[in-house]
Amino acid sequence: AAGAPDEAQLALFASLRARSLEIEREVAERWREAAPVSSVPVALNDWIRRVALDWPLAACGTARGGLVLADLSSGDMLACAQDAHPSVVDTPEVRSAMRELHGEYDGNGVLSVALCGSRVASAGREGGVRLWRLDGHRHGPP
Numbered sequence: 272a273a274g275a276p277d278e279a280q281l282a283l284f285a286s287l288r289a290r291s292l293e294i295e296r297e298v299a300e301r302w303r304e305a306a307p308v309s310s311v312p313v314a315l316n317d318w319i320r321r322v323a324l325d326w327p328l329a330a331c332g333t334a335r336g337g338l339v340l341a342d343l344s345s346g347d348m349l350a351c352a353q354d355a356h357p358s359v360v361d362t363p364e365v366r367s368a369m370r371e372l373h374g375e376y377d378g379n380g381v382l383s384v385a386l387c388g389s390r391v392a393s394a395g396r397e398g399g400v401r402l403w404r405l406d407g408h409r410h411g412p413p
Contacts, residue, residue, distance in 0.1 A: 313341045313348060317380075325386040328405075330393070332381025334358065338393045338403070352403070356381055356395025365396065 276284070300306075317333035327344035338355035341348050359379050383394040391403040 312346050313339070313343075315339060315348075321381050321384045323384040323386040323391070328386060330384045330386050330391045332356075332384040332393055334380040336380040336395060338381060338384070338391070338401075340391065340405070355393055355401060355403075356399065357397050360396045360398075365398075369396070 313329075313331075315331070315333065315337075317335045317337055319331045320334050321332035323330045324343075327342050328349075329341045329343050331339045331341065332355075333339065335353070335358040336356040337351065337353040339348060339352075340350040357380075379396060381393055381395055383392075385392045389405045391405065392400060393403070394400045
């Protein structure tokens with residue numbers, strides 16, 4: 272039949288499909304075992320709650336309200352604002368709003384982080400959003 276694959280093409284398709292299934296199994300196993308293909312050590316003294324990535328930069332929001340900017344290609348911490356947001360805001364109004372938005376518990380500190388060009392935006396449990404400028408390897412309030 273015209274256009275039907277020949278034996279060489281069928282063998283190639285079978286080989287590609289087998290390799291595809293092998294890769295899927297490897298990725299699933301790495302995912303289950305939390306074994307990444309590569310990792311970059313960035314030493315922090317707090318739990319990372321939120322991450323925004325714009326390779327090679329990563330902005331990490333922490334449970335204590337800190338904001339860290341790291342270069343993932345080198346593992347260097349470029350900037351750190353340990354008190355970017357309060358670690359805990361505990362008023363009846365905040366508890367009620369957070370329970371409605373996030374369920375019974377969503378932790379403390381930084382709730383959201385975004386990287387956009389030369390700026391990092393971070394939002395905290397206190398309801399505030401802060402915008403940080405990236406000036407080379409330094410950041411500061413706008």
